[in-house]
Amino acid sequence: MTYSKSKTETVAKHLRTRFMEGHVEGHEIVVALISMVKAEKIELHEVAPILRTVFFDQPQGIWVALEKASTLMDDQLIDSILQEVNEQV
Numbered sequence: 001m002t003y004s005k006s007k008t009e010t011v012a013k014h015l016r017t018r019f020m021e022g023h024v025e026g027h028e029i030v031v032a033l034i035s036m037v038k039a040e041k042i043e044l045h046e047v048a049p050i051l052r053t054v055f056f057d058q059p060q061g062i063w064v065a066l067e068k069a070s071t072l073m074d075d076q077l078i079d080s081i082l083q084e085v086n087e088q089v
Contacts (some may be wrong), residue, residue: 001040008046011036012053019054026065029054031073038078 003011015032018024024032033050036042042050055061 002043003041008042008050009053011042012050015050016054016056025068026055026061027068027072030065030069031078034069034073035078035081039082 015024015029019026019029030051033042033047037044037047051062051065055065
């Protein structure tokens with residue numbers, strides 16, 4: 001079941017705060033969002049608006065995060081993370 005619009009907005013604001021405080025890097029946010037899509041918590045079309053919120057509508061920041069994430073992850077990595085999380089629940 002996917003999150004409601006208000007919950008998705010809350011996630012976006014939370015990720016922005018964590019990013020601004022230096023607790024997470026941009027590419028980690030991308031990986032988290034892709035994992036949420038695969039876990040059916042958010043829909044793919046919601047990723048871009050969340051990234052725009054996190055990066056204050058700065059395309060360069062979004063691009064850098066996407067570029068770095070794409071070099072670090074693949075579908076198999078995301079699937080193994082989700083499987084590991086599901087086993088712990």
